[in-house]
Amino acid sequence: MIQQGQALPNAVLSELTENGMQQHKTEALFANKKVVLFAVPGAFTPTCSEAHLPGYVVLADQLKDKGVDLIACVAVNDAFVMQAWGEAQNASELLMLGDGSASFTKALGLEMDTGDFGGIRSQRYAMIIDNGVVTTLNVETGGEFEVSKAETILAAL
Template identity: 40%
Template sequence: MKLTNKEGQAVPQVVFRTRENNQWRDVSSKELFSGRTVVVFALPGAFTPTCSSSHLPRYNELAPTFRENGVDDILCISVNDAFVMEAWAKELAVENVRLIPDGNAEFTAGMGMLVDKSDLGFGRRSWRYSMLVRDGIIEKMFIEPDKPGDPFEVSDADTMLRYLNPEAREPEFIALFTREGCPHCARAKQMLKDRGLAFEEIRTGMGSGVSSRSIRAVSGRSTVPQVFIGGRHIGGADDLARYLSAQ
């Protein structure tokens, strides 16, 4: 299998048939890349294990840091149809990466990355790689090694971020357990919003599947809110206020 490194060359000029807000929209390579700095990562298929558990989620997590380091957009390209890519984005709650369906494999073929995965029942798919594109010109490519299976060693988000800026600091992810109607939870969320800090809210209570026992298991407490930042347990709303004031 011959995989082509196209550093220094222009990206293929194609038109992608995409779906946005349940509507068809044709998007050209020029629209995606012209005058912009774009990180692209390509993968064998939506909903497949490594792609869903690691490749796409990590780029989505690090998107704010990429943007702090001059990246205008992050694109995930796969030889899948627009409906599949749209459903995959919803399934993984992807907000910071744009999923681009290369349904006819025109872009992938133009990149020299179209491979035969008929042994898996996939047909022709993309080899896994990532690249940094500036104004339509490929500056850097990270191509997975030509070995059996589905290697995932160099096209990951962390490798690309280190290339862009070895000193870049990844964000500390924030999660908080809340309950509907809890004023202290509302106060904690507002404090985070006032600081411009993104967070994930884990709602507890009836029908949520998360009980007070779960909260106690991870935090040692059964009250809400319980806030975690960068893997550290901060505590409730008052604890969060003290933590933020010390920053």
């Protein structure tokens, strides 16, 4: 599993925009920026839709006031699902990124196998990234939802 102080692995994440499908290389996307990246097991799932993503939507301005250049949400879903979920959640201030093949999630060592529920998914986590290097990494254990909340990350900035 990736650790604090390590650089993010090189990977490609997808975003559906009004200009079509955008492929973001992580080394370019996170370079020279302070980024809050959080991951959810799946778009449109209960905790993710009722608490995790909405917390970042509500606190986006406060996170940016603390020097955050970019707030990104990633899930092992395709970019079409992530775009639709972002629209449904009024997440226009966030970058909604699909990791359809789970290649980024696996490179981080933060995948989990949910079996018939959804297969390979991301663990729930949040991290602060400074110029491509992880400075804070908060990974939830079990079914918890505490350390990856927007409020927890805001307090860590």
